[in-house]
Amino acid sequence: MKKFFVLLILLTLVLSGSTIIEYGYKVGDKAIDFKLKNVDGNYISMSDNPDNNGYIIVFTCNTCPWARGYEQRIINLHKKYVPEGFPVIAIQPNDPEVQPGDSFEEMQKRAEEYDYPYPYVIDAGQDITIAYGATKTPHVYLLERVGSDYFVRYIGGIDNSPRDGLLATEKYVETAIDQLLAGEEVETTVTKAIGCSIKWSTVAKAKLKKL
Amino acid sequence: MIVASCNKVLVKSYLHIMKQTLFFLFVFMYAGFATGQDKKDIEVWDFEKLEVYIQASTGKIKIINFWATWCGPCVKELPLFEQINRTYKNDTEVLLVSLDFSDQMESRVIPFVEKQELSAKVILLSDDDYNSWIDKVDPSWSGSIPATLFIKRDGKKIFFGKKFENDELSKLVDELLNQTQ
Incomplete structure (x- = not known):
């Protein structure tokens, strides 16, 4: 009997270990729009600006050192690609109950202090984070608009130099956008990067288990 | 005469105390020196070196945990790995792979480990x-930490992109040990 329980626990562990990235979008999938509260109090949707060519959706937060390390580069990405119709929307995915440093008030402070030129919205119920399949911060989803739909063209990291952007030899997001703008296929559609795990609420954890 | 011998005794006991004090002084100095030398020496590896480690057969179950000093969930589960390392020293090999930036070795990693x-x-x-x-x-693996790779004695890998809770880890290690005996 004891052995059976051990086996059961082991099986649960193995399953939860391997299914962790089975949910969420893959490249080519249609991404849902959202209506999330920005640090200025307004609600933001992608369809607010229906003429954009797409969006750089960045799941990021206040508290993760990797996210903070990329903060300036996210600002630069936005400034560089707003004229090309690819603005940034930064989504804070962590549950503030679990990670108080990522509360809405703390987000407001950080956005003001670092003068974010893009919306910094909170995914209060974590449903968008689950739908997209973000697992960490920072985690980028590059979306291209086709008609009134948004399609995932790239998922992953920002570049290959977390410590110092100047040393990056590959700028994944920039390259992908440039290829889209040139009417080409995105060559590198998925990359992986180390990041901080998403801090899930108990409710969100239960939802994830069902997926 | 009596005074002189008294003095002698006094001098003798004085010398004895001095000797003892000196002895303890040396012991303390040595201990201080030794702990100074004992300061955790943490190697910096590139992935190539880690890959060699992953592939090398040691006859033990290898448990490779990816963490960082500022990663809350990682720090919380570290004692579980520490416990495994102490309890199953003969059968397992625990490697804690810090993903802190190397320029924070002196300021964060070494003080934390100590x-x-x-x-x-x-x-x-x-x-x-x-x-x-x-x-x-x-x-x-999506790249989020904590994450842990187990390599069984037969070289087969099991990966967990999650944080272990309570006795999950020890139960898993028990099971892996039973499998390969």
Whole structure:
């Protein structure tokens, strides 16, 4: 009997270990729009600006050192690609109950202090984070608009130099956008990067288990 | 005469106290020196070196945990790995792979490891081109930490991109040990 329980626990562990990235979008999938509260109090949707060519959706937060390390580069990405119709929307995915440093008030402070030129919205119920399949911060989803739909063209990291952007030899997001703008296929559609795990609420954890 | 011998005794006991004091002084100095030398020496590895370690057969179950000093969930589960390292020393090999940046070795990593009194081997993986190696650890790993790779005695890998709670880890290690005996 004891052995059976051990086996059961082991099986649960193995399953939860391997299914962790089975949910969420893959490249080519249609991404849902959202209506999330920005640090200025307004609600933001992608369809607010229906003429954009797409969006750089960045799941990021206040508290993760990797996210903070990329903060300036996210600002630069936005400034560089707003004229090309690819603005940034930064989504804070962590549950503030679990990670108080990522509360809405703390987000407001950080956005003001670092003068974010893009919306910094909170995914209060974590449903968008689950739908997209973000697992960490920072985690980028590059979306291209086709008609009134948004399609995932790239998922992953920002570049290959977390410590110092100047040393990056590959700028994944920039390259992908440039290829889209040139009417080409995105060559590198998925990359992986180390990041901080998403801090899930108990409710969100239960939802994830069902997926 | 009596006075002189008294003096002699006094001098003798004085010398004895001096000797003892000096002895203890030396012991303390040596201890201080020794702990200074004993300061955790944490190697900096690139992924190539980690890959060699992953592939090498040691006859033990290898448990490779990816963490960082500022990663809350990682720090919470570290004692579980520490416990495994102490309890199953003969059958398992725990490697704690810090993903802190190497320029924070002196300011963060070494003080943390010393404060936690970690007995398990700690290395710092300084290989910033994450995309080049995350899949080699395990294709199912998204890159979020904590994450742990188990390598069984037969070389088969099991990967967990999650934080272990309570007795989950020891139960898993027990099961792996039973499997390979």
